[in-house]
Amino acid sequence: MSAPVKSSSDRAGSGMLLDLNERSREIFRQIVDSYLATGEPVGSRNLSRLISMTLSPASVRNVMADLEQAGLIYAPHTSAGRLPTELGLRFFVDAMLEIGDLTAEDRARIETQVRAAAVGHSLESALAEATALLSGLSRSAGVVVTTKQNLRLKHIEFVQLDARRGLVVLVSEDGTVENRLLDLPPGLPPSALTEATNFLNARIRGKTLGELRSEFEARRTEMERELDALTARLVEAGLATPAGSEDGRHLIVRGQANLLEDLKAAEDLERIRLLFADLETQHDVIDLLTRAEAGEGVRIYIGSENKLFSLSGSSMIAAPFRDASQTIVGVVGVIGPTRLNYARIVPMVDYTAKVVSKLIEGSR
Template structure:
């Protein structure tokens, strides 16, 4: 895990001398391009000003003492540490904007084709595929269940104290939940609760439906008897509670990109950990929570990202919003820590804006 206290002291290096900056930048640029450590002799040859390998080694020792670079093994060149990458991204990297051609390419690829579903799932798939293709990493797009627009809900009694809640969304996807029934509930109450909810939830997300019912609690109490009102609460609580446990949709494309140029056993082990996390969707709802911490693109490098810390991966993510400007999901790119941050950050940012615009259209 990156030591935040050390990171704060590293941020004070903005005024470090040009030799340190040049050598540190060369080490990071070389790592981002090849993934390989670079030695003092190669750095000496590549610098725009004359500096002997011995002088370069002295500067590298200073950078190593600051915690910005390290030697992966004896007599090797140097690589940036995770703290060094964070410092470089925050203080030294220049993030350009996308060209008009790149923007148009993203817009074209996000447009559903004739053979592609134009629904919400289709848009998510297109976004994930597009991010994977442009980044050479794995594209990730996730949506919250609370963004699903509801079409129909029904209560089906299974036994005296158990019922099945059947929910259908506007894409005709069906999910079921088992709930306990209040003691003494008559059969007519199931129909009455279903009718009441269907009159109030159609075309709304789960979260919006719950908020609407809560805001009009007095109407519920006036129109329904006490036991039926409890059934309405139980049905909504079952569904809104379930949304906190796992995302509705997780679409990942381009996993094979992560295996390219991977030969070392430890690298394969890290990728295997990442794949296991993606398959199990372990703690992925945290991505939504992270995205809600602030607007714009967020970058998590290596162990900064608790979700995939064992895989040593970096994640670049940005939230996307619905027509009410509410965050309803997150998209981004997962890859090795040597991702091309300068190129991928504006790409993720613009893709999130395009997806927000498309799902906000009536």
């Protein structure tokens, strides 16, 4: 079973469902299903053939007028057909969406490929594979945001480059190596780099940078008694989050080219151009994905519910993944047009997040 789906908006919900009779629900569902399948508006004549009950095109038009007045559907341009509004899609997702389940083949493919990417490589390789895999399965863009601050450390090394600059080398348990430049305190003796290296390596024991920083802050007075002032400053600089690093958060995007497929009109191309511009603004994408860390379950964002997608009219489906202590350490998801196949992609994202979580837990 998939994790519960969390709404990113309370503007539509089950209350509205109670106001729709069986005919209205059936016609509305067919309008949404047609939009998700084709992206095209559907008219009353076609709807009268699609719905299970016997209704004339005139009766269907009356129901469509009521749905339009409720803000659930609209007529694009001068078309006689109707499309769901963003409010209508939110209502559909919150109150009417029937979440499917992944096939055994899809589950095996996700688990096998993500785990294979981690063998002999870094966790980041596995996350990149998960992102590419989601992109391929959904025919949209796959996204992952994670933080290097949550990688479990194996070794730290301070290296002097010249009189004023040094390098801190961070080696994680999964094999990831990160090099950071840092300014050395004036008058720092070469022995201080060795002392700082030994001091931290004696305390790593699979901790994250965040945990080491917290420990240093909690025991600052005690540790400063063990180190001279300059070495203590070096240790603190080595554990610091680099400026402009979004607290160490890192964005991976794969499969943007998928978004260029199946374009219906010139306005679709403009929408995708705007979405590409959104994806280039990494700070805003990271901010949106980070919001999906709140609580359990899969989060769905539709169109202008979020300012990032207000122009491109896109949707995002995302789910958090966790480490062995059940701390959320990142988010995996899919970004694409509002006519994403929500019923299929929600369990796909949810299962991928669970596979990544198990992978991280197993690396401890």
